[in-house]
Amino acid sequence: MIRNLFLLGTLLMLSLSISAQDMYRVKADKLNVRATNDPKAKVIGFIPQNENVMVLDSTDAKYFKVKVKNAEGWVSSVFLEKIATAPSKPTQTQPVIVTPKAEKDYSGIIFFSIVAIASLGILFFTFKYLYSNKxxxxxxxxxxxxxxxxxxxxxxxxxTVSGLFNSDSDTQYQSFDFKSKNLVEVKDSYADSTFTTNYKIDGDVIKLKQQENTILLMIRDEHTLIGEGFTKGVYQKK
Structure with missing residues (x-):
């Protein structure tokens, strides 16, 4: 009798484990991943729409624990739809928190080269045919x-950017204080703390990292920055 109860309990635990590791598809545009199953918990990243994600714990009907690259986090179950039961060993190529990757853009150099050639042509013909009209x-x-x-x-x-940029909206990163050419101090309103990190500028985009997160800021002009993703907001220079 005890042996049968032990076997039954083992099978039940195995069943729960398998059902907890189901594969789901993200329905939201960008599904926030939080550190805990609290809706006010710190956002540690996001998963893009239509990506598949493995659910590790679905005991909480509102928030599921999911597996992401090098970490685990919690997401709202409302924005997930079940598609299949996950294999016992997930492959290493599972969709994870996305780090936006910008390719090198040569369109500006090409356009400038075309303008330069056209300008030289205009000057050549101007001097050749209108040399008498100074x-x-x-x-x-x-x-x-x-x-x-x-x-x-x-x-x-x-x-280049310099100085302090603040946002009046309710966003995680409240301000960016650019101290030098590659160093910025960031105020995290969710964690009620500040941290300093390196940044680089790629075209009109400022990129900086906070742990596993990549923060993107678009340079509109020397006084205005536009936050992208979970950093969404307008930052004005003070």
């Missing part, structure tokens, strides 16, 4: 130089 040559030369400088500043010159 006033017109001067005007054309000034216009060509102005267009060239504008294109250089817009498409070629490396972007």
């Amino acid at each position: 006033i017109l040559i001067s005007i054309v030369s000034i216009l060509v130089l102005a267009v060239g400088y504008f294109c250089y500043v817009t498409f070629i010159k490396e972007k």
Whole structure:
């Protein structure tokens, strides 16, 4: 009798374990992953729409524990739909918290090169056919130089940021204080703390990391930054 009860208990635990490790698909645009099953817990990342994720614990009907890259977190069950039972050993290629990866963009350099060639052509024909009209040559030369400088500043010159940028919206990262060329101090309103990290600028995008999270900020102009993803918000320079 005791042996039968032991076998029954073992089978029950195995059944619960298998059912807890089901595969689900994300329905939300970007599903926040939190440190605990508290809706006010710190957001540690997100999973994009239509990605599959393995659920490790579904005992809480509102929040499921999921497996993500190098970590585990909690997500709202409302934005998940079950698609299959997961295999006993998940493969290493499971969809995880996404780190946005920007490819090198050469479109600005190409456009600047085209403008430069066209400008040189205009100057050549201007000097060749209007050499006697010095006033017109001067005007054309000034216009060509102005267009060239504008294109250089817009498409070629490396972007820089400095100073303190604050957001008035309810976002996790309340402010970014750029201390030097590659060092920024960030205020985390959810954790009620600040941390300092390195950053780099890729085109119009500022990239910095906080543990496993990648924070992206778009440079609108020298006084305004736009947060992307779970850092969404407008940051104005003070």
